[in-house]
Amino acid sequence: MSPAPILSAFRQALGEAWAGGAGALLPVGFFAGAAVLVPLGVGTDPETLRTIGPGILWVSLALSSLVTLERIFQADAEDGSLDLWLQTSAPAASIAAAKTFAHWLTAGLPLALLSPFLLLMFQAQIGGALLENMLFYAIGGLAFYFWGGVGAALAATVRRGGLLISLIALPLYVPTAIFGALAMGNGPSSAAAPLFLAASTLFALAVAPFAMGAALRLAAD
């Protein structure tokens, strides 16, 4: 087995993200738009916004991962490149992992990088916590994209599978959302929460690629 197909899948996914107009700016726009809508809905009380801000961003992150995931395997299944990937010597799981990781780099990581600015808009204080939270959003987002990738791979041959992906992925997002929220809280048991967050992301990285690989082989049949 040679790593070449995996690398080329990774590069292709990176290229796709930047192709087609706005490219990687789209998820960023969606993320910010979803988050900014909330104060308009719940009111602008600074105390409230400071409390709910980090949680709003978790929800926005989960939602933006879902809206961008629909196409990542569907396009490959349609134009036949999926069949080509699967004919190479590389395991389907590693191809899927490479594509999903590239997708997180272009669509998930920018959201984490943007999070300090959004948190400031939600009345957070400037400080180290902003950078810490950025790290949590990055780690948690990785798990979101991998579990969402399972849904995307399963729904790769389903036309307009977006809602289906959401229904499949949302229960799988629960541990990450909870550990992420706890990691940012100040509760007594939140000290271990960052480790739980990292562990649940590692679990996603270990399990999801195999499920995606099996689902892609199904989509190619």
Added chain:
Amino acid sequence: MFSWFANPHRFLMLSSWLAPLFYATAALLIAWGLWQGLWVVPKDDYQGGDIMRVMFIHVPAAWLAMASYLGMAVMSFVWFIWRHEVADIAAKAIAPLGATWTALCLVTGAIWGKPTWGTWWQWDDARMMSVLFMFFLFLGYMALRAAMDTRQKAARAGAILAMVGALNVPLIKFSVDLFTSLHQDASVITPEGPKMAAVYLWPLLISSLGHSLLFAALVMTLMRAEIWTRRAAQIRARLMTGD
């Protein structure tokens, strides 16, 4: 053992007498459990009086919610590894029924919660939240199967999802437990537990057994329907090609 059951014809033979037997036994057991639970057992003032009688429907539903998801995952695994057609038929049949009992568990839990905790929905109760997410897993499974255009694809995709979900259930449970342990103010009653009096325990066990038998019988009936449908589709396909 799996291979012995894997033959649809053998399953039809077996279920043709096993399902009616299960229906009849379930009717007796559930009737006895209801009679005991609603008429005979004394109310428990320590647990809010008569409201604890909801237990005799809520706990069987909670047990079946968990058992049915596990059953669906095991059947998916068996199908995925050995490709035994009957296992897939079983997984497909369990999903809607499991979702029904899971919904029953949620609704009766909410109804029990209102007079006991003063709220229909207790976000701090780990069990309610875990069961809710299991309900979503069932819905996702059914939606995914329905979206696939061939039987074979529906079986494969469903099996992958059921197994991924089963791996995640412990993690979901653990994270929800951790989440709720931060909110200590909720005083959650625990009807199950070693301290429960035998007078409640027997009706509870019998009701749970009755619900399980009814569930199993319904699964068998749905499986029989699926086998007949597949057979009819096969014959129709043969007629079309003109054999």
Added chain:
Amino acid sequence: MLPDFDSNAAFIWASYSVGLLLIGGAMVSVMMKARAAKMQLIRIEARIRDQKRG
């Protein structure tokens, strides 16, 4: 005779009614599905017999 519950009687009856509704609904729909599948199979098998007889 119906049992006489304390102030929470409505909640108890509500939960058992929901149970009856959900489980009864599931039973009815399963039975209907099984019947429809059986009828369909019988019909199509009869058609084959007719065809064979010519």
